[in-house]
Amino acid sequence: MKILVIGGGGREHALVWKIAQSPRVRELFCAPGNPGIAGLATLVPIAPDHIEGLLLFAKGKKIDLTVVGPEYPLSLGIVDRFEEAGLRIFGPHCAAAEIETSKVFSKLLMEKYKIPTAEAEVMALDEAYQKVLTMKMPVVLKVEGLAAGKGVVIARNKKEAIEGLDSFRLMGDAACRVILEKYLTGVEASFFVVTDGKVALALSSAQDYKRIYDHDQGPNTGGMGAISPSPCMTKSLESEVMTKIVAPILKGLELEGRPYSGVLYVGLMLTSLGPYVLEFNARWGDPEAQAVLPRLKNDWVDVMEAVLSHRLHKIQLHWKRGKSVCVVLASKGYPGVYKKGEVILGLDKTASPHAMVFHAGVARQGDRWMTDGGRVLGVTALGRDFSEARGRVYQAVDPIFFNGMYFRRDIGAL
Numbered sequence: 156m157k158i159l160v161i162g163g164g165g166r167e168h169a170l171v172w173k174i175a176q177s178p179r180v181r182e183l184f185c186a187p188g189n190p191g192i193a194g195l196a197t198l199v200p201i202a203p204d205h206i207e208g209l210l211l212f213a214k215g216k217k218i219d220l221t222v223v224g225p226e227y228p229l230s231l232g233i234v235d236r237f238e239e240a241g242l243r244i245f246g247p248h249c250a251a252a253e254i255e256t257s258k259v260f261s262k263l264l265m266e267k268y269k270i271p272t273a274e275a276e277v278m279a280l281d282e283a284y285q286k287v288l289t290m291k292m293p294v295v296l297k298v299e300g301l302a303a304g305k306g307v308v309i310a311r312n313k314k315e316a317i318e319g320l321d322s323f324r325l326m327g328d329a330a331c332r333v334i335l336e337k338y339l340t341g342v343e344a345s346f347f348v349v350t351d352g353k354v355a356l357a358l359s360s361a362q363d364y365k366r367i368y369d370h371d372q373g374p375n376t377g378g379m380g381a382i383s384p385s386p387c388m389t390k391s392l393e394s395e396v397m398t399k400i401v402a403p404i405l406k407g408l409e410l411e412g413r414p415y416s417g418v419l420y421v422g423l424m425l426t427s428l429g430p431y432v433l434e435f436n437a438r439w440g441d442p443e444a445q446a447v448l449p450r451l452k453n454d455w456v457d458v459m460e461a462v463l464s465h466r467l468h469k470i471q472l473h474w475k476r477g478k479s480v481c482v483v484l485a486s487k488g489y490p491g492v493y494k495k496g497e498v499i500l501g502l503d504k505t506a507s508p509h510a511m512v513f514h515a516g517v518a519r520q521g522d523r524w525m526t527d528g529g530r531v532l533g534v535t536a537l538g539r540d541f542s543e544a545r546g547r548v549y550q551a552v553d554p555i556f557f558n559g560m561y562f563r564r565d566i567g568a569l
C-alpha cells in the first residue's frame with residue numbers, strides 16, 4: 156500500500172513510526188513532515204491546509220490511504236473533498252469534526268443527548284459581560300472556534316472574568332459566541348476511541364501534562380508530556396465512559412446527519428460524580444499519541460482499514476503490558492516567545508530499545524539538527540511500571556541538549 160500522512164508534528168512522527176511498522180506498507184509519504192519523519196517516509200512539501208494540492212498529489216501518486224493528523228485540514232473538509240474524488244482517507248468529515256472545531260455545537264450536542272458535561276450557557280460576547288457579574292466564581296469561559304489553545308479562561312473572580320472576555324474580544328470578532336460554564340474539580344484524563352460511527356473500540360487513555368512548570372504550575376501549553384494509560388482510568392470507569400459518553404455522542408452525531416469516523420479524543424474530568432466531558436477532539440492528542448501508540452500491538456493500518464470497510468467489530472485491540480512516559484523538550488520561553496535556530500546535540504546518542512525520540516519543531520540544516528518551534532522533541536519510553544518508564548525516559552533525554560532546552564522533570568512521578 157501507499158500511505159500519505161498529513162501533518163508535521165510529534166503526533167504525526169508517532170503515527171508515521173507506527174504505520175511504517177506495518178508489513179502492508181510499500182511506500183510512505185508525509186506532508187509536510189519534519190526531519191525526524193524523513194527517516195521513515197518521503198517528505199512532501201505541501202502544507203496541511205492546501206487541500207487541492209494534497210488531493211492532486213494523492214491522485215498523482217495513486218495513494219491508497221491518506222491519514223489526517225491535525226484538526227485544521229479536517230475543519231477545511233479534507234475528508235469530504237478526498238472522498239468526493241474517490242480517494243480513501245481516515246478521519247471525520249468536516250460536519251462531524253465540528254465536535255472539536257465548534258465548542259458551541261459540541262456543548263449543545265452534549266446537552267441534547269444528555270452526555271455528562273459542565274452546566275453551561277451560550278451567549279454573545281457582549282451579553283457575557285453582564286452575565287459574569289451575576290455568576291458564582293470560579294467560572295470557565297470558552298470562546299467559539301479554534302483558538303490555538305487560547306480559547307479557554309478559568310476566572311477565579313469577576314475581574315479575571317472581565318479580563319478573559321476582553322482577551323476574547325482582542326482575538327477578533329466582537330459578535331462571537333461564548334460559553335460560560337460551571338467549574339468542575341477532579342482529575343483530567345484523555346480517552347481515545349477508534350470508530351466507524353457505529354462500532355467504537357476503546358483505544359486507551361493518557362494523562363496530558365498541560366502546564367509549563369512542574370507540579371502543574373504556570374500557563375497552559377499544547378502539552379509538556381503524557382503518560383499512558385491514565386493511572387485513574389479503571390476498567391469500570393472505561394466502560395462507564397463507553398456507555399454514558401461515547402455511545403450516545405456517536406448516536407447523536409448520526410441522528411444529526413453527521414456520522415463520525417476516525418479517532419475520537421474525549422477530554423474528561425473525573426469528578427466525584429463520575430466522568431464529565433470537558434471537550435471532544437476529532438483526532439489524536441499531541442503528545443498523547445506519542446505515549447499511546449507505542450503501547451499498541453496491532454497493525455494500525457489494519458485498524459484504519461477496518462474503519463473504512465466497516466469491519467471494526469472483527470478487530471480486537473492488544474496492548475503491550477506496562478506503561479509509557481513521554482517528555483516534551485521545549486524551547487525556553489514557550490508557550491510565549493521563544494528563539495528558533497539552536498543546534499540540537501546528542502540525538503544520535505539516545506538509541507535505546509525502550510525509548511523513541513519523536514521530532515516536532517525541528518529543522519535540518521546540512522548535517523545539523525536545529526530547533527524550529529516551541530515544542531521541539533518528544534521522548535517516549537516504555538517500562539513495566541511508571542517508575543521504570545520514567546527512569547528510562549529521563550535517561551534517554553540526558554544526552555540531548557540545545558541552548559534554552561526546557562522540560563518538566565515530574566512527568567510520570569505519581
Ligand code: AMP
Nearest residue numbers: 273295307336337338339340422433434
Ligand atoms: P478545553 O479546551 O475545553 O479542554 O479546556 C482546556 C482546559 O481548561 C482543560 O484541559 C481543563 O484543564 C480546563 N477546563 C475546561 N473546562 C473546564 C471546567 N468546566 N472546569 C474546570 N476546568 C475546565
Ligand code: GLY
Nearest residue numbers: 377378440441442
Ligand atoms: N494534548 C492536548 C491536545 O492534543 O489537544
